[in-house]
Amino acid sequence: MSEEIELMKGNEAIAQAAIRCGCDGYFGYPITPQSEILETLMAEQPWKTTGMVVMQVESEIAAINMVYGGAGCGKKVMTSSSSPGISLKQEGISYIAGAELPCLVVNVMRGGPGLGTIQPSQSDYFQAVKGGGHGDYNMIVLAPASVQEMADFTVLGFDLAFNYLNPVMILADGVIGQMMEKIVLPPFSPRKTAEEIKKLYPWATYGKSKDRKPNVISSLEIDSVEMEQRNLKFQRKFQLMEENEIRYEEFETTDAEYILVAFGSTARICQKSVEIAREQGIKLGLIRPITLWPFPTPILYQYTSKVKHFFSIEMNAGQMVEDIRLAVNGKAKVDFYGRLGGIVPSPIEVVEFVKSKIA
């Protein structure tokens, strides 16, 4: 079997990967710069092939609550939006975490606050990794840096969501969503049958069979003693994620004296910055956190034994830099450079900033 190489936008890749990985339902509302996800799904009409349900609904709020309903039935369901729409979904995401349901939420970020700009930004980092909704919960946040990863993380995101029974977020931005690149789509895998769901997800609400008690999907627990126990169980789950799910990529770090830390499209820009800096004799490297939560804290800490100066490069006012500072725990200097409001930093700009700080 030869690989199917395609050229497509990051947003389209998410839609195609969802159909191929046996997604049962997508619920969404148009918003730039991610509308191609819904548009692609509507054009593909997967309900005629795999049986996947695709709905454009009245609001982002309705969409995330449809995800809750579908996930509660053991179905593989997702939604996508961009920053303001993701703010609207936060209550629903918190409910999903509280009811321990699996789902995939895609945020193709634009500049904020408020209606902001449709241009790319990474200013929803805090919202994604610190728990955008209410209550003590975390979710795995995957930051793709290529169109290929938009597809790959759709598949991976669902797997992680079902492994931990927890929402998973893909945190992309307008660059990754809108650009076209080469991609090898994941192979087709069928949707789960009703029988498989009964066997695999005995907690799901598919109708109470005679041999069991009713299944109830709820995040409500009035009794504080019970609720504390439930919270402690969540925390154990989040700890497992921190132990097992950290993902990151290194670039030219072996002999690096300085390290850039950047995620998503900014990491692509920083890769170019590393190339330029090395041509000028500066030993610069790059660490790209792939999971923004759990953050590659131990990896960064290990590097402090040989690297004394880190640079956080972000398209925001300085958010991930706080996690880097926590990670290096005072053992290295951390400087921040960011562009705001939809401005994308250029590779040379980043190099000039590094040079100004190491001079």
Added chain:
Amino acid sequence: MSQTNSSINEIIKPENLVYKKPSVLNDNPMHYCPGCSHGVVHKLLAEIIGEMDIQEDVIGIAPVGCAVFAYKYLDIDFQQAAHGRAPALATAIKRLMPEKYVFTYQGDGDLAAIGTSETIHACNRGENIVIIYINNGIYGMTGGQMAPTTIEGMKSSTCPFGRDISLNGYPLNITDLLVRLEGTRYVTRQSVHTSAAVRKTKKAIQKAFVYSMEGKGTSIVEIVSTCNSGWKMTPEGANDWMVENMFPVYSIGDLKDI
């Protein structure tokens, strides 16, 4: 004593059975106040699910409000929704499993205030679900605040001098609005304050469940109800007050059946 016991045993025989608690209703003590309409409607749902023999094929959606714990009393699979979002959950569940019966159970705050958008859009899409809508004109769970359906002049903790139209706007008759939507098939308004009314409501809910499998649109059963604690009345007084004051605003009967 033994005389009495033996006479009871004489009476408790299958052939003498005239009424029993529906098997779908479990033994958990309900948290509803004495005199509340919720218990009656829960029992009707349990009866219907039992009689239609659909316990294995029904999924209920509980709201936020007094009925948040509906899942504790009916032995069926249940999901508890965020405030107002029950029709969104129901939409997804029915679309993903069209062979199942899916119903929401919502109060007036849930359905006609915070969830207005979800209600109207689910109905407008003609989702093949059943919406059970309890309208008692007040927020019971949070302690008797004004609801979208609180009638003019009616007192609540957030309109202590009675609902003032110039301040609070008009009571929202959402069911009348839903009649106008192409997506609705069956819209009815009932009550459960007399035995006759209970029987009519049961028939209406039954019909809504049957309709929901015919793919012809949404069925809404509004039940004009009492909240005697929130209204600060006796159960009987609340029934009388409802007939006298609520029914003129929320007229009882079928509004649409096609």
Added chain:
Amino acid sequence: MKTEEIFIAGFGGQGVLSMGKILAYSGLMEGKDVSWMPSYGPEQRGGTANVTVILSDNRISSPILNSYDTAIILNQQSLTKFEKSVNPGGILIYDSYGITTPPTRKDILVYRIDAMDKSIEINATKAFNMIILGGYLKIRPIVSLESVLLGLKKSLPERHHHLIPMNEAAIKVGMDIIYQV
């Protein structure tokens, strides 16, 4: 070729994005790594549109750049804004239609292609962007004409495949009419 970084800018509706797309598809046909990064949003609807296309034999790092090997400029606004973005020794191709202030840089190679006038003359305004593409490929033959035709086939929906010969003809016209200033 190791890496070619191309910037195309003009009015929305001139086929800027689709020309970039065809170029990217052509690179794909030759097994190159490619990226296509458009300006997006309201620009799509009548304002200026631009796209950065990168073709490379290696893995592409940044899909967004601030200077380019080649800039193809199709209106005055973009010329004013982006003339300075061409790498020294790089190429600037422009269509003279509506240009009031032609490029002045001496450290780059400037080419002119009167594609708009030509497309009107030969009654092929819809293939305007293909005339431009032809001109570019004449100067920088980074992909073969065969690959471009394969790329067209891959990027166009099947119902438009009958237009490929017309596009091919337009590409050849572009190759003929481009000249160095």
